[in-house]
Amino acid sequence: MNLNATIIGQLIAFVVFVIFCMKFVWPPIMAAIEARQATIADGLAASDRAAKDLELAQEKATAQLKEAKVQAASIIDAAKKHEAKIVDEAAGKAQVEKERILATGHTEIETERNRAKEELRAQVAILAIAGAEKILERSIDAAAHSDILDKLVAEL
Amino acid sequence: MSAAAATEATLTSQEYIKHHLTNLTVGEGFWSLNLDSLGWAVFLGVVFLTIFRSVAKKATSGVPGKLQCAVEMVVEFVDDSVKSTFHGKNDLIAPLALTVFVWILLMNMMDWVPVDLLPWLISLATGMDMADIYMKPVPTADPNITFGLAGGVFFLIIYYSIKVKGVGGFMKELYTQPFGHWTLYPINFILEVVTLLARPLALSLRLFGNLYAGELIFLLIATLGLYQLPLHFLWAAFHLLVIPLQAFIFMMLTIVYLSLAHEDH
Numbered sequence: 001m002n003l004n005a006t007i008i009g010q011l012i013a014f015v016v017f018v019i020f021c022m023k024f025v026w027p028p029i030m031a032a033i034e035a036r037q038a039t040i041a042d043g044l045a046a047s048d049r050a051a052k053d054l055e056l057a058q059e060k061a062t063a064q065l066k067e068a069k070v071q072a073a074s075i076i077d078a079a080k081k082h083e084a085k086i087v088d089e090a091a092g093k094a095q096v097e098k099e100r101i102l103a104t105g106h107t108e109i110e111t112e113r114n115r116a117k118e119e120l121r122a123q124v125a126i127l128a129i130a131g132a133e134k135i136l137e138r139s140i141d142a143a144a145h146s147d148i149l150d151k152l153v154a155e156l
Numbered sequence: 157m158s159a160a161a162a163t164e165a166t167l168t169s170q171e172y173i174k175h176h177l178t179n180l181t182v183g184e185g186f187w188s189l190n191l192d193s194l195g196w197a198v199f200l201g202v203v204f205l206t207i208f209r210s211v212a213k214k215a216t217s218g219v220p221g222k223l224q225c226a227v228e229m230v231v232e233f234v235d236d237s238v239k240s241t242f243h244g245k246n247d248l249i250a251p252l253a254l255t256v257f258v259w260i261l262l263m264n265m266m267d268w269v270p271v272d273l274l275p276w277l278i279s280l281a282t283g284m285d286m287a288d289i290y291m292k293p294v295p296t297a298d299p300n301i302t303f304g305l306a307g308g309v310f311f312l313i314i315y316y317s318i319k320v321k322g323v324g325g326f327m328k329e330l331y332t333q334p335f336g337h338w339t340l341y342p343i344n345f346i347l348e349v350v351t352l353l354a355r356p357l358a359l360s361l362r363l364f365g366n367l368y369a370g371e372l373i374f375l376l377i378a379t380l381g382l383y384q385l386p387l388h389f390l391w392a393a394f395h396l397l398v399i400p401l402q403a404f405i406f407m408m409l410t411i412v413y414l415s416l417a418h419e420d421h
Contacts, residue, residue, distance in 0.1 A: 002179075002181075003186070003299065003300060003303065004181070004183070004185070004186050004187070004188045004189065004190065004300060005183065005186060005187050005188060006188075006189050006190040006193060006298065006304070007300045007303050007304045007307065008304070009189055009194045009304070010193075010194060010197060010300060010301050010303075010304025010305065011304045011307050011308055013194070013197060013198050013201060013304075014255075014304060014305055014308040015308060017201045017204075017255050017259065018248075018251065018252050018255045018308070020209075021205065021208070021251040021252075021254060021255045022247065022248055022251035022252070024209055024212065025205065025208045025209055025212045025251065025254070026212075026231070026250060026251035026254060027212075028212035028213065028215050029208070029211065029212045029215050029227065029228065029231050030231065030235070030250075031215070031217075032215035032216060032217045032220075032224075032228075033217075033228055033231065033232065035217030036217040036218070036220075039217060039218075
């Protein structure tokens with residue numbers, strides 16, 4: 001072991017290197033590492049928040065879907081009721097109309113029958129006279145026998 | 157090369173090892189410099205700082221490049237080691253630990269350079285005889301380098317002890333431990349000074365011893381002729397463990413000693 005001034009040289013180099021490292025190497029590298037750590041921490045926090053937001057949004061969507069289903073069901077229910085009402089009303093109206101038409105028909109038929117009856121009555125009188133003329137082979141004074149004819153007509 | 161090989165062949169293995177364990181030195185007596193150790197140490201320190209500085213200059217907090225990733229892994233490893241041991245607020249200890257760790261790691265890695273490679277390259281480049289070339293490229297296998305490093309740590313221990321506890325507090329710590337009675341204060345002082353001095357000594361000798369032994373075994377294997385190849389491989393593989401471990405131990409103990417210096421008893 002030959003100790004010599006190399007010790008002093010090495011000591012000086014050591015001091016210079018350590019000072020250089022302390023001033024120009026360590027701080028920028030450490031700053032970069034710490035900045036990146038902060039960025040990563042922020043990113044992780046943001047992703048956590050996003051996951052929570054997503055969960056909330058999903059819950060909200062589910063709730064809204066449920067509400068929409070309930071609303072749709074109630075709307076369908078109301079529509080069905082409305083439909084039934086319309087059908088009922090239409091049926092009622094149709095019934096009334098039917099009865100009205102039937103009534104009109106009946107009256108018309110009655111009138112027609114009465115008119116036909118009257119006509120028949122008139123014609124029966126004429127036919128009766130004609131028949132009687134043929135039987136008696138002479139004319140009958142319609143005026144003279146009108147009382148008999150009237151009686152006949154009334155009997156018809 | 158043939159001339160160099162012929163010269164090598166005439167050397168006994170003892171002379172060969174001794175030759176390889178001699179530093180390239182200028183100067184006389186104490187005032188001489190081991191140019192190889194110091195040169196490689198400074199070169200490797202500059203390599204470390206150049207790489208890390210280039211990363212620090214364009215360090216981005218966004219997506220890092222591959223080199224930045226690698227550098228950040230080292231920085232975070234050192235930072236975790238410091239934070240797990242030292243709990244005070246000190247802007248020096250973490251960069252100090254980083255410098256110590258990476259620099260010593262690089263210096264230890266010189267152990268993997270084949271022992272004759274550098275002298276051979278120099279002889280090819282300059283035409284010098286290999287017997288005249290002295291090149292010991294592992295700086296941490298030179299006690300001067302490890303003492304230099306440990307000396308720096310030792311001064312920091314003293315500096316922070318006095319800064320945190322004051323001169324009085326530091327002296328009180330030296331005299332009143334471990335025995336409380338005043339008659340035993342001289343004995344306390346001797347014990348504490350030995351403890352204090354043992355720290356840098358153990359720190360530097362551990363590193364030096366490990367790497368010097370590693371280098372020595374490489375040299376011994378190199379004298380074996382053809383059988384050296386598998387043995388070199390085994391020994392180099394073993395150094396996959398030794399090299400980072402010694403760098404880590406030096407860094408960890410530096411942190412521990414400095415955190416002890418910060419503790420007020």
